Amino acid sequence: MAADEPLAYPIARTCPFAPPAEHAVLREQRPVAPVELPGGEPAWLVTRYDDVRRLATDPRVSADRGHPNLPLTEPVTPAGRAAIAAVGRSLIGLDGAEHAVRRRVLIPEFTLRRMRALRPRVQEITDQHITAMLAGPRPADLVTAVALPVTAMVICELLGVPYADREFFQERAAVQVRRGVDPAQRRQAGQELRDYLDDLVTTKETDRPDDLLGRLAGTVDHDTLAGLAMLLLIAGFESTASMIALGVADLLEHPDQLALLRAEPERTPAVVEELLRHLAIVDTMPRVVTADVAVAGTTIPAGAGLLLGFAAANHDPVAFGDAATLDTGRGARHHVAFGYGAHQCLGQNLARLELDVVLRTLMTRIPSLRLAEPITGLPFRTDASVYGVDRLPLTWGQP
Amino acid sequence: MIVDRDRCIGAALCVLTAPRYFDQDDDGRVLARAADLPEPPEDVAALAIRLCPSGALR
Numbered sequence: 001m002a003a004d005e006p007l008a009y010p011i012a013r014t015c016p017f018a019p020p021a022e023h024a025v026l027r028e029q030r031p032v033a034p035v036e037l038p039g040g041e042p043a044w045l046v047t048r049y050d051d052v053r054r055l056a057t058d059p060r061v062s063a064d065r066g067h068p069n070l071p072l073t074e075p076v077t078p079a080g081r082a083a084i085a086a087v088g089r090s091l092i093g094l095d096g097a098e099h100a101v102r103r104r105v106l107i108p109e110f111t112l113r114r115m116r117a118l119r120p121r122v123q124e125i126t127d128q129h130i131t132a133m134l135a136g137p138r139p140a141d142l143v144t145a146v147a148l149p150v151t152a153m154v155i156c157e158l159l160g161v162p163y164a165d166r167e168f169f170q171e172r173a174a175v176q177v178r179r180g181v182d183p184a185q186r187r188q189a190g191q192e193l194r195d196y197l198d199d200l201v202t203t204k205e206t207d208r209p210d211d212l213l214g215r216l217a218g219t220v221d222h223d224t225l226a227g228l229a230m231l232l233l234i235a236g237f238e239s240t241a242s243m244i245a246l247g248v249a250d251l252l253e254h255p256d257q258l259a260l261l262r263a264e265p266e267r268t269p270a271v272v273e274e275l276l277r278h279l280a281i282v283d284t285m286p287r288v289v290t291a292d293v294a295v296a297g298t299t300i301p302a303g304a305g306l307l308l309g310f311a312a313a314n315h316d317p318v319a320f321g322d323a324a325t326l327d328t329g330r331g332a333r334h335h336v337a338f339g340y341g342a343h344q345c346l347g348q349n350l351a352r353l354e355l356d357v358v359l360r361t362l363m364t365r366i367p368s369l370r371l372a373e374p375i376t377g378l379p380f381r382t383d384a385s386v387y388g389v390d391r392l393p394l395t396w397g398q399p
Numbered sequence: 400m401i402v403d404r405d406r407c408i409g410a411a412l413c414v415l416t417a418p419r420y421f422d423q424d425d426d427g428r429v430l431a432r433a434a435d436l437p438e439p440p441e442d443v444a445a446l447a448i449r450l451c452p453s454g455a456l457r
Contacts, residue, residue: 057454100408107409107427333416334450344410344452 009035010073012382018313032298043071044306047312049319056341060291065093067288071305077183090227115349123355139372139393147244155236159310160211172227173234197229240351242388254326268360271328277335278326281387310336368396402431406453417447
């Protein structure tokens with residue numbers, strides 16, 4: 001890395017269980033690094049834990065998804081930018097009071113009490129899928145047998161989306177979050193999903209069923225509700241499914257840590273926090289600064305694009321000693337895997353619940369669970385905005 | 400310690416971390432359970448304050 005040359009970003013991961021090694025050099029030498037995005041635009045990448053947390057709560061840092069300088073880590077057409085802006089207007093791209101008002105409508109749906117009340121149902125759904133996997137052929141693919149269907153079924157139940165339609169939206173949502181998808185294909189998938197949710201929301205507005213979309217119908221306008229449905233649906237299962245598959249792989253590759261979970265399953269919440277930190281599946285979140293902001297001796301100028309390096313922050317040795325090591329006893333809850341600041345993940349306690357139930361059940365119910373192929377050959381999504389693995393072949397029983 | 404319910408975004412990390420001191424109302428916003436938090440706050444309460452993403456606990 002030359003001293004003042006912008007760094008090409010994103011940087012692909014090479015280790016299955018860690019963000020790019022280059023982050024360490026950046027945190028040390030260029031904690032506020034000028035980067036060049038795939039479309040050629042400039043932006044700034046911040047990689048230290050303290051700086052990332054401070055900027056994530058700085059009122060001069062905007063989440064406006066419609067800003068022309070919003071740093072996108074893949075090349076995007078003007079129509080693609082317009083679609084990103086449209087989804088942002090439902091929640092994640094709003095700032096300050098406007099964001100607070102919108103979020104306030106949603107937080108009663110995601111209280112800890114509500115999430116805990118969901119636990120028996122999540123357990124039931126998990127048990128069914130693991131039973132089906134055990135009854136099927138070996139090896140089985142955990143992604144398609146458990147990770148995707150369980151998370152899809154849970155978010156369907158929560159929102160009130162017919163589970164029968166899951167394949168329709170699962171396929172389209174997957175296109176929305178992966179890199180390297182043809183822009184026309186992505187646009188079409190987004191439009192189809194949006195049309196479907198438009199119709200669904202219209203039904204909710206008429207019938208007012210007792211589910212999340214039914215309860216919110218009438219409290220926000222139709223377009224906003226359809227936008228929220230889209231956001232919650234996409235955010236609600238892809239990232240959690242990724243964490244389930246990667247978490248299982250990470251534990252199977254760290255038998256000492258897995259043994260601790262199996263010996264004391266009530267430790268699973270701590271295991272989940274450490275996996276969230278260690279895997280750090282969301283590399284960055286895009287922001288724009290609205291006034292000059294000084295960070296670690298560098299001034300980021302007003303109007304510049306900013307990438308908050310949440311994955312890099314989760315591996316900052318100042319915040320997490322021996323950060324590369326998976327250590328489920330470390331007390332990792334101050335991680336920023338769900339982001340930080342007013343935009344911190346709305347569904348974080350739903351994700352915690354699903355991860356706890358699925359990991360605990362899989363690991364205690366199948367003591368002989370193991371990878372059916374070497375870890376290095378698996379199809380990790382090294383360049384996606386949400387890191388993941390597309391297939392996780394597992395086997396069990398006698399070798 | 401300040402409990403600023405207007406800034407609360409309902410992340411519930413305080414309730415998850417220090418349920419003895421914090422609760423969530425039906426709106427999802429923080430409630431301080433104990434009127435008299437120890438001063439300085441004991442470790443678990445201090446961690447809850449540190450984890451608060453919105454600055455509602457300071």
